[in-house]
Amino acid sequence: MGLYEYIREQAHRNDLIGELGSWMSKNYNQRPDHNSLAFQLASKEFSACGSWTKQDAVQRLNENQKLQKIIKIEPRVSQIISEVLKIKNCQGYNRDEEYNKFKSRAKKLVGFYAEKKEVGDSDSYDVVIQTIVELLPPDGVDLYPNGFPEETYLDL
Numbered sequence: 556m557g558l559y560e561y562i563r564e565q566a567h568r569n570d571l572i573g574e575l576g577s578w579m580s581k582n583y584n585q586r587p588d589h590n591s592l593a594f595q596l597a598s599k600e601f602s603a604c605g606s607w608t609k610q611d612a613v614q615r616l617n618e619n620q621k622l623q624k625i626i627k628i629e630p631r632v633s634q635i636i637s638e639v640l641k642i643k644n645c646q647g648y649n650r651d652e653e654y655n656k657f658k659s660r661a662k663k664l665v666g667f668y669a670e671k672k673e674v675g676d677s678d679s680y681d682v683v684i685q686t687i688v689e690l691l692p693p694d695g696v697d698l699y700p701n702g703f704p705e706e707t708y709l710d711l
Contacts, residue, residue: 562594565644616636629664644692654688665680
């Protein structure tokens with residue numbers, strides 16, 4: 556189910572995989588053509604990103620008791636997490652840039668520079684940073700470290 560969920564999550568893209576994701580979202584009970592170029596590319600992406608899906612990442616987020624405790628103490632962490640959840644891997648998306656942006660905001664709320672002592676430890680910082688890492692979608696560099704396949708339009 557992970558691969559199918561990954562493909563459906565790509566429906567926002569304006570390329571072959573996005574078209575397949577849209578089709579799969581509309582035709583939930585039908586199986587896609589596993590021999591199609593779009594399905595084969597999506598399968599390679601899914602493998603390259605370590606079988607990452609936003610659905611699985613959100614499930615881990617919801618099960619993370621340490622993070623839930625941090626959010627109760629410092630609710631502004633929740634705002635950062637909400638913004639991370641809105642990120643999609645579309646054209647121009649750079650995972651490292653997004654990570655650095657959210658990391659700098661998190662540093663002010665948890666860890667050494669935290670205003671609240673209860674979340675001023677390195678463990679709280681690590682939990683929030685790891686959550687950001689897990690929630691950010693992979694980008695083109697993650698999925699295609701050797702460059703995009705020739706003659707294939709992909710909108711990452």
